[in-house]
Structures are given as structure tokens and as C-alpha cells.
Amino acid sequence: MIRTRMAPSPTGFLHIGTARTALFNYLFARKHGGRFVLRIEDTDKDRSRREFEADIIEGLHWLGIHWDEGPDVGGPHGPYRQSERITIYKKYLMQLYEQDLVYSCYCTQEELERERELQMLAKQPPRYSGICRGLSDAKRKTLEGQGRTSVLRFKTPQRVVSIADLIRGDITFDTATLDDMIIAKNIETPLFNFAVVIDDFLMNITHVIRGEDHISNTPKQLLLGESLGFSAPLFGHLPLILNTDRTKLSKRQNKVSLLEYKNEGYLSEAIVNFLVLLGWSAENDRELFSLDELENIFSLDRVHKAGAVFNLAKLDWFNAHYIRATPIDILTARCIPFLVDAHHITHNDDGSYTITATQRTIEINDLRQIVSLEQQRMKKLSGCASALGYLFVDQPHYDASLLAWKGMTLDDVVAQLLFLEQHLSEISEDQFTSSIIEQRVKEAIALADKKNGEVLWPFRVALTGQTASPSPFDIAPTLGKTLTLRRIAYARERARTLQ
């Protein structure tokens, strides 16, 4: 059975690149009826934090990615946190020790650094000299007597290692260019390259799908696994996600924390769709997919090799698309937190809402109507709060000259607003709907031989105070007859005073 894994280290918030790697692993496992495992690589005690683990889990769940085994759900190959597997690593470290494949290195970090600097200066590749490899017992005793601590190094075999990368084909390394890597700080503290090999083997991982930045780790891990007598998994190295300048995606240039995107009003559907297209494409020209659909059509052999620039404009397009495609009741539920955050509304105990500025009580249905006003305009969910401000104030303020459409005088404006008031007031409260208002007003416009713009532009500005907004026919019923008429009367006053 195919088993893939995501092995993030909880040293920061869930990175968008990590999320994409998780997505590819998840999709590949699902596509082939396999299992997907989450493993937390928290061997770095200083930098790992539980809150980051929580952020990673939350972010992945938000995207709709779920795992069959992991620290939160358990499973037959646990524990799934490396910090809880120390005794396991210890055992294999001992095995390597008995095989005489590891040795203690007493060099201090300062010594190693100096060595590296000297090599760089001499235009030599920086490599550990291997000076501690052949230390005699006596010499070791002396060094320990001096109070020196040691780390454990692996006696890297010198030979040619080849990996048959699922995405890139054969990659060959000559490990003679490698030095003896440190695989553990001490018997209790294994390091990444060592722990990974053991866990992937013990957890029966069949396919290691990870970022291209791990290619150079692969020969080391292969060698280690070989020495331990492990069978090797298959590897597939994904292209990196890039900044606009084509360097590795960084928080200097982009938002990289997944949940930041959520907080800004991106939909998980949009993120998933956007992310899957960064380095993968479907057989036809199709670009719109749900996660469910991807589980059926994803394939590793259509993954590209070259890095992909993170194109925010396209993400925005996907997001707007999925906002438009979301049923209004769901969209409303997703928008409410943004309206609350913007202090437009507060939530009441009985399930109703109060408009902060006016203390008017509204129901969920009213909110649906409000949100639907912006549904086809929003790029992000946060847009409903910023674009709809005029609905959440007593009276929007604006420059009276805004009311004039295409060279109209303010006299004209007053006349048109009066005309509107007259026809709107003839519509009863319960008839005050979008379609009826539109029908009546347009009839009146035609009858009076007016142009749409000369009536509708002042109408819209009177209601919103903005040059761009939804149709006044849709805003008016949302505001209600009373408020609509009040705003038109206010506009008339403004126009008059400015003459």
C-alpha cells in the first residue's frame, strides 16, 4: 500500500510551501487508495513549539487535508512526534555504533567554523576534515578529560549514489564530495537526517514527496538507511515556490503563513486550487478543481521540474471565483467574522445582530441580503466589510458634487431626486423589493423621457456616497424604504446648500 507523509518541523507557522507539499502528498495517497501520515519533526528542542504544531494542524485541516495517522489521531506506527521517539533513535544509534559506522567528534563549533572559513578563503569546498574519525581511545580520554563534549558523526561511505527521482529521473551523486555528517548531538538528541531515515522506514513510508531543497539530503539519507539495513522509499522532489525575483519564497517578499491568508479572507477552495497548479497541471486545459476532484485526477507524472513563481493576482482571481460560487448562506456565515472584526455589527445572544453605529437590530436574512450585494465584487471576504461601510452608518458623507452625473447641474440633481422620492414613496413597504423598485422607477424614467443615468447615478450616490457600488435597486430594499427616502432627502439638502 502506498504511504506518504508530511513531516513539518514546528518551528514556525504553517508555511504555504509546506501546505502545498502536504497537498501533493495527500492527493497522491488518496489517488492510489493509500495512507497519509502526519509526523511532527521536533528534534530541535530550542526552536520547536507546541503552538506551531497547533497552527500546522489547524491550517492543514482548514484546507481539507486530513491524515490517517498523526500525533492527534494516533495510529499503529506512533508516536508521531520525534521528540517522543528518542528511545527508538537511541537503539539505531547504538546499532551504528556497534557497526563502527559512527564516531565521536570533539571539535568545537568554533574550531569547525574556523576550518570552514580557511577553506573558503582558499577557494576550497568547506568540508569537515574528519580529524576525529581515527582518534585513539587514549586521545579520546584526554579530550574528555579536558571537559570537551562530543557529537556523533557518521562515517560516510565514499561511492556513487543514484536516486531514481519520481519527478526528475536519475540523479547521481559522488559522496566523496560529502563529509562525515553529524547525525546526533548526543545519544539522546538525534538530528534531522538521521531521524527521518528511521521514521520513514518504521512508518512504512513508500513515497517521500518533498521540496527540491531536500535533494542534496537524499544521498545522505540513502547511505544511512543502507547502513541500517533499511529498504529505501521512492523519492519525488517538487519544484520550489518562488518569489517574483525567482528566489525561494520568503516572508521578506510574501505572506508565507497559510493562516494569514485565511485571516485576510481567502477561501480554502481558492488556496487549494491555486496551490495545486503551482507545479502541476491536468491533462486537458482545465484549471478549476475541488479538492475531491483532485483526489481522483492528481498524478505525480504531471508535476513539473522548474520552480513556480507565486502569483498573487491569480490567487485573487481564484478567490473571487470561489466567492461567487459559494451559496449565499455559507458565504454570509464566512463574512460575518469580518463584519464583526470591522466593528460593523455585533452578535446578539438570540442569534440576531446589532449594527454598531445605529443600534438597529438585524437578522441573519438581512445579512444575507447585505453580503449578496458584494458577492460578485469581493476579491476577499474582508472586502464585504470595507466595501459595504455605507450600510453600517447612520448617513454616509460625501462631496455633493458627486451627485451630478455627466455635467448635470445641482438643480438637475435636486429635480431628479425629487422625482425619485415621489415615485419611491408610492411603493408600499412590503412592495419595496429590488424588482418592483426597478420596474417602477424605470417605467417612470421612460414615461418622463429621462435618461437612466441622470436618475440612477444620483440615486446611487445618495444611498452610498460612493462612485462605485452595487445597483441602487439592490441597495434600496436592503436599507428599507424609510432609510432610502431619508438618504435621498439628505442628498437633496446637500445639493441645495451647495448651489
Place this chain on the structure above:
RNA sequence: GGCCCUAUCGUCUAGUGGUUAGGACGACAGGUUUUCAUCCUGUAAACCGGAGUUCGAUUCUCCGUGGGGCUACCA
């Protein structure tokens, strides 16, 4: 510096030993609309360079060049 990866419109990409090199985002122009958005139509926009193989290379090979990754007692 060493090792490794990589190369089609601005971006994400499709594709082929012979194609008008296709799509999407973005840009631009037009239509629709009271405005914005949506929607519709259209336009501009690419095979990194040089050799080789071949009747023919964007496609295959090699060499450059560009870009990137790694080069930690991080993962």
C-alpha cells in the same frame, strides 16, 4: 568555490522531430451597465544561446549562459 536541480508569452502552464506553438491569470481595446463588478468579443505577448544528430529541430545530445537549491551541533 563545490555538488545538485532547472530553462515555452510578464506569471502559471499545454504541446510536438514538420502545429497558425494552445489555455489560464494579468495587460490592453471594444460591447453590456447609472457606476463598479460580473458577463461577452477581440488584441498584444513566448520556445535562452551555440554546436551536433536529422531532409527538418522549440522538441533529442553536448557545451555554454541565465536562474535556483544545498553546502549548520536547522529541518
